[in-house]
Structures are given as structure tokens and as C-alpha cells.
Amino acid sequence: MSGDSWALAVDVQEATTPSVQFDLSKKLDRVRGQRNLKGDINGNILPEKAENGSCKKDADKMDLAEQSLLNKLIRRSLVRNRNQVEVLQRDPTSPLYSVKTFEELRLKPELLKGVYDLGFNRPSKIQENALPMMLAQPPQNLIAQSQSGTGKTAAFSLAMLSHVDTANKWTQCLCISPTYELALQIGQVIEQMGKFYADVKLAYAIRGNKVERGIKLQEQIVIGTPGTVLDWCTKYKLIDPKKITMFVLDEADVMIATQGHRDQSIRIHRMLNKDCQMLLFSATFEESVWRFAEQVVPDPNIIRLKREEETLDTIKQFYVVCKEKEDKFTALCNLYGSLTIAQAMIFCHTRKMASWLTAHLTKEGHQVALLSGEMTVEQRASVIERFRQGKEKVLVTTNVCSRGIDVEQVSLVVNFDLPVDMDGNADNETYLHRIGRTGRFGRRGFAVNMVDSKHSMDIINQIEMHFNRRITKLDTDNLEEMESLMT
Numbered sequence: 001m002s003g004d005s006w007a008l009a010v011d012v013q014e015a016t017t018p019s020v021q022f023d024l025s026k027k028l029d030r031v032r033g034q035r036n037l038k039g040d041i042n043g044n045i046l047p048e049k050a051e052n053g054s055c056k057k058d059a060d061k062m063d064l065a066e067q068s069l070l071n072k073l074i075r076r077s078l079v080r081n082r083n084q085v086e087v088l089q090r091d092p093t094s095p096l097y098s099v100k101t102f103e104e105l106r107l108k109p110e111l112l113k114g115v116y117d118l119g120f121n122r123p124s125k126i127q128e129n130a131l132p133m134m135l136a137q138p139p140q141n142l143i144a145q146s147q148s149g150t151g152k153t154a155a156f157s158l159a160m161l162s163h164v165d166t167a168n169k170w171t172q173c174l175c176i177s178p179t180y181e182l183a184l185q186i187g188q189v190i191e192q193m194g195k196f197y198a199d200v201k202l203a204y205a206i207r208g209n210k211v212e213r214g215i216k217l218q219e220q221i222v223i224g225t226p227g228t229v230l231d232w233c234t235k236y237k238l239i240d241p242k243k244i245t246m247f248v249l250d251e252a253d254v255m256i257a258t259q260g261h262r263d264q265s266i267r268i269h270r271m272l273n274k275d276c277q278m279l280l281f282s283a284t285f286e287e288s289v290w291r292f293a294e295q296v297v298p299d300p301n302i303i304r305l306k307r308e309e310e311t312l313d314t315i316k317q318f319y320v321v322c323k324e325k326e327d328k329f330t331a332l333c334n335l336y337g338s339l340t341i342a343q344a345m346i347f348c349h350t351r352k353m354a355s356w357l358t359a360h361l362t363k364e365g366h367q368v369a370l371l372s373g374e375m376t377v378e379q380r381a382s383v384i385e386r387f388r389q390g391k392e393k394v395l396v397t398t399n400v401c402s403r404g405i406d407v408e409q410v411s412l413v414v415n416f417d418l419p420v421d422m423d424g425n426a427d428n429e430t431y432l433h434r435i436g437r438t439g440r441f442g443r444r445g446f447a448v449n450m451v452d453s454k455h456s457m458d459i460i461n462q463i464e465m466h467f468n469r470r471i472t473k474l475d476t477d478n479l480e481e482m483e484s485l486m487t
């Protein structure tokens with residue numbers, strides 16, 4: 001057997017989730033007629049009737065051109081497998097790098113079990129650095145920054161779970177997050193990690209959660225949005241803020257982007273004891289975030305990134321020059337025609353544009369979900385949950401409700417419209433948050449920006465300069481060039 005077909009056989013045997021298959025036949029048909037092959041979520045090729053995960057026989061029958069194309073597709077696999085994550089975890093320049101194991105971080109055995117049950121092998125850099133500070137005695141405050149998808153949520157979830165004294169049946173850890181969706185997501189992480197830690201209980205302080213006034217909660221951890229948390233502390237008196245000993249503020253940059261949230265966070269913070277441990281996390285630290293962080297976290301330990309470290313190497317960034325929306329749509333279809341895309345998120349500026357795009361993509365046969373601001377929080381949570389389960393492969397969205405969403409199969413983010421601030425300048429923070437929906441925990445990801453005017457080209461230039469990272473021009477009509485650039 002040639003080296004190529006051997007590689008193919010090995011990849012197929014490693015395939016983990018054949019149920020989540022996507023059709024690669026379009027790409028193959030261009031070169032080699034009608035042979036119908038399928039790939040799994042990792043971009044590995046699976047022949048349609050393969051049994052026991054092996055396609056050795058099929059690979060043997062292929063001619064060299066076919067094998068080379070298949071291997072190209074495999075190399076282009078958008079999702080890294082576990083081995084590749086492990087390689088990154090041993091690379092000192094990677095944000096996933098660690099010298100320590102979870103055991104060395106002195107986690108309780110029940111939590112270690114939860115961590116391994118989630119499939120985590122080693123901590124990431126932020127986990128390795130932040131956890132000892134968060135668990136130190138006497139307690140230390142922390143302001144921490146790490147790239148999107150590198151394990152911040154997991155880090156502070158572990159810290160809260162470790163901090164809890166299970167003998168005490170009152171709220172000890174309070175975590176606030178800017179959106180309903182994120183609060184639910186963080187809660188899920190805590191529940192999964194704390195699965196073997198039976199005595200820890202969690203409550204969600206989010207809109208719509210019915211509570212009885214005046215009866216103090218017994219849950220040791222409360223996670224919620226600032227408005228509801230404030231109500232639970234003041235109006236409903238469910239939490240005694242003076243008994244909170246660990247306060248976590250997640251996605252500080254997103255939090256302060258809404259004036260109301262900023263003010264509510266400060267009001268909650270003022271009710272806490274001075275010696276309550278304060279932890280603040282953010283993916284970006286513009287001046288305003290920094291000022292806010294210093295205001296709420298006295299005498300902090302600080303973990304900060306350099307500007308050029310903020311974007312991940314594993315996310316390749318491109319721009320495509322288009323004329324108008326129809327042109328952008330064609331470019332998008334060409335991307336789909338040549339790339340193996342597990343799941344994609346597409347960002348539009350307006351609801352109207354998002355609806356138009358959703359309708360057109362659906363007509364093309366894609367499974368598309370639309371997420372936009374006018375939906376109720378429950379509707380939004382349900383759309384995100386379906387997307388997370390892979391029921392829809394494309395999520396078209398307009399705004400903030402998709403910030404912080406962690407869906408590991410997202411291999412492509414498209415800025416159908418570029419993120420701009422009120423003055424029409426590049427919104428760098430939003431850009432970083434958007435592209436950070438792909439490339440989660442070392443996986444490969446692509447970010448494609450649609451440029452439809454001189455103004456939007458200026459924005460791309462501003463973003464390039466801000467992060468000191470190249471955004472490469474892509475010609476979606478030139479399939480060969482696209483294949484070579486996007487490998």
C-alpha cells in the first residue's frame with residue numbers, strides 16, 4: 001500500500017462520530033465523477049458503506065490523482081484531532097501549553113474526575129497560570145486575559161467548584177455574565193465538571209427563573225446576568241452579598257459595552273465584603289475595560305496578552321472583494337463548494353440582511369438557523385442549543401447574543417458585514433469575539449470577511465493594523481488558489 005492510502009486508512013479508523021457526516025461528494029465530483037464518499041466531522045473520508053471504520057479496500061482501488069485529492073481534503077480537515085491538540089499543549093508558544101498536569105494543580109479528586117470525564121487531558125496556559133492564583137490562601141484577586149476558546153470559563157468554573165465549602169448551605173460564589181445564553185453555558189460547564197461532586201449546588205439568576213421572595217438560596221454557586229443577580233440580592237433577598245467569598249465577572253469587555261450592565265455590576269460589587277475574592281476575565285482589554293477592571297478588582301494579580309497575541313494562529317483570516325449582497329452570497333457558495341465545513345457562523349449587520357441570507361442559503365439546500373435580537377431569550381437559547389447539537393450547520397446572526405458561544409465544530413466564521421462602531425470605524429473587539437467562535441481549543445478555523453466598498457477595505461486595514469496580523473485576499477472564483485491558501 002502506498003504511503004498516501006495508508007494515511008487515508010489510518011484517518012478513517014480514527015473517525016469518531018460517523019453520525020455527524022457531511023457530504024464531500026460535491027468537491028470530489030469536480031475531479032472524479034460520481035463516486036460518493038462521505039467525511040466525518042473531523043474531515044476524514046468515510047466511504048458510504050464502510051464497516052468497522054476501514055476504507056482500506058476503497059483506498060487501494062483509487063488511482064493516484066484520486067488519492068492525492070482525498071489526502072488533500074484530509075489535510076484540509078478543519079477540525080484538529082486530539083493528537084494535534086496534544087502537540088499544541090506541548091508547544092511553549094501556544095496558549096494551550098502547560099508544564100503541569102491537572103493533578104499538580106491540586107484539584108479535589110471529585111473535580112479531577114469531572115475534568116477527565118470531559119475529555120480534558122492537560123490544562124491550558126490560562127488554566128495552569130490562573131488556577132493556582134485563584135485557589136491560593138489567603139485569597140488573591142485576579143484580572144486575566146486569554147485568547148478566545150482557550151479555557152477561561154473552564155478555569156474559573158473549576159475555581160468556584162474548588163472554593164465552595166459544601167457544609168455551608170448558602171451562596172458563596174457569585175458569577176455574573178453579560179448574556180442569558182452565556183450564563184446558561186457557564187452553568188452547563190459547572191454542572192459537567194461538578195458531576196461527581198454531589199454536594200455542590202448551582203442556581204441560575206436569569207430572567208424567567210421563578211423564585212420565592214425572602215427565602216435564602218441554599219445553592220453555593222449562583223451564575224446569572226447582572227440585572228437579575230442584583231434583584232436577587234436586593235429586591236428578593238435570596239442572596240446575602242456579605243456572605244459571598246468569591247466573585248467572578250466574565251467577559252468584562254462585553255459587560256461594559258452595555259451601560260446598564262456596567263452600572264449593575266458596580267452596584268453588585270459595592271455590596272460585597274472588601275475581602276471577597278474578585279476575579280475578572282476578558283478576551284480583550286481596551287483602555288475602558290482596563291479602567292473598569294481596576295475599579296472592581298483591587299490589588300490584583302494580572303495575566304495579560306500582548307496585542308499581537310490576542311488573535312490565535314490557528315484561525316486563518318481572509319477577505320473577499322465583492323460588489324453587493326448577491327456577490328457576497330456567490331462567494332459564500334463558492335467557499336462551500338471548495339471547503340469541508342463542519343459548521344459555520346455568519347454575521348450580518350441588520351436583521352433584514354440576516355433574513356435575506358437565511359432564505360437564500362436555505363434555498364441552496366443548507367440547514368440554516370437564524371439568531372437575532374428580537375427573539376425571546378428562550379427562543380435564542382433553543383436556537384443555540386440546536387446548533388450546538390449539530391441540527392443546523394449554519395447559524396446566521398446579527399449581534400451580541402452569539403458572543404461567547406462555544407460550539408467546537410464551528411470551522412468557519414464569515415463576516416458578511418464587517419463589524420463597525422457607531423462612528424463607522426472598525427470594531428476590533430467585536431471582530432475578535434466573532435472570529436473567536438471558530439478555532440476553539442486549538443482546532444483550526446477560518447474567518448472570511450466580505451469587503452464590498454472602499455470603506456470596508458479601510459476597515460480590514462484598520463483591523464490588520466490593530467492586531468498586527470495579516471488578513472489575506474482570497475479570490476473565491478479561483479478554486480485552485482483557494483484550496484492552496486486554505487490548507
Ligand SMILES: Nc1ncnc2c1ncn2[C@@H]1O[C@H](COP(=O)(O)OP(=O)(O)OP(=O)(O)O)[C@@H](O)[C@H]1O
Pocket residue numbers: 119120121122123124127146147148149150151152153154155283404405406408436440441
Ligand atoms: N484543558 C482543556 N483540555 C481540553 N479542552 C478544554 C480544556 N479547557 C477547555 N476546553 C474546551 O475548550 C473549549 C473552550 O473553552 P472555554 O469555553 O473555557 O474557553 P474561553 O476562553 O472561556 O472562551 P471564550 O473566550 O470564547 O469565552 C470548550 O469546549 C472546553 O470544553
